[in-house]
Every structure is written in C-alpha cells, then in structure tokens.
Amino acid sequence: MLLVWLYGVMSVGAVSRSIVQISTEFEHAPLAYSLSAVAAVVYAFITYTLVRGGETARRAALVCCAAELAGVLIVGTWTLLDPAAFPDTTVWSDYGYGYIFIPVLLPVTGILWLRRARSAQTG
Secondary structure, eight states: OHHHHHHHHHHHHHHHHHHHHHHHHGGGOHHHHHHHHHHHHHHHHHHHHHHHOSHHHHHHHHHHHHHHHHHHHHHHHHHHHOGGGOSSOOTTGGGTGGGTTHHHHHHHHHHHHHHHHHHHHHO
16 A cells, blocks of 8 residues: 555656646756656556556556666666756656655565565465
8 A cells, every 4th residue: 555655646746747847847958857757657657557456457567667667777877977968857867866765766666565466366
C-alpha cells in the first residue's frame, strides 16, 4: 500500500510540475521539461498497474520500474556530466536529488516488492 501511495504522490507531483513548466516556460528548458513529463507518465502508469493488480499488471509494472530506473540512472548521470544541457532540473536530475532521492529509490523498491510478490504467489 505504501508503494502505491508513493507512486501516486510522485505522479501528482511530476504531472503538476511538468504541466506548469511546459505551459509557462517550455522554451527555457525543453529537454528538462519534456523529461519531467515522461517521468510523470511513467509514475502514473506504474500507479495504475499497482492498483489494478493481476499478473499482467504486475509484469507491466515490473517492466516500467526497470525502465524508470534506467531513466533515472541515464538522466541523473547526464545531468552530472553535462549540466549545460539542463538549464533547469528534471524529476530525475542528479538521481532525484530535488525529491530526496525518491526517484532512484522508488523503482528499486518497486522491483524488489514486485519480484517478492511474484515469489509469494508461486511459492
């Protein structure tokens, strides 16, 4: 339940942030704001699949958590190596520093929980 709640909060935060940034300042940092919108979609989809439940939803959530982790690691590294490419931060900048590193911890937790939930069902 905590995992669903955290993904829900991150969904609301990322969606709100990206809507405001894209609608008011897009020309300032289009890459950063577009990546924040991608993060918002990923968070919302994972929240939906966790709430929906079932084996297909669990698999979809697992794939999305892995993609989310890859995104956080790629964008986090990119923002450290080429800060000039990001005049403003994204949700995943510096591995989620602006969000208390929740963006890097959440997919790891999600993957572990989803794998454990699968093991409990089959075992």
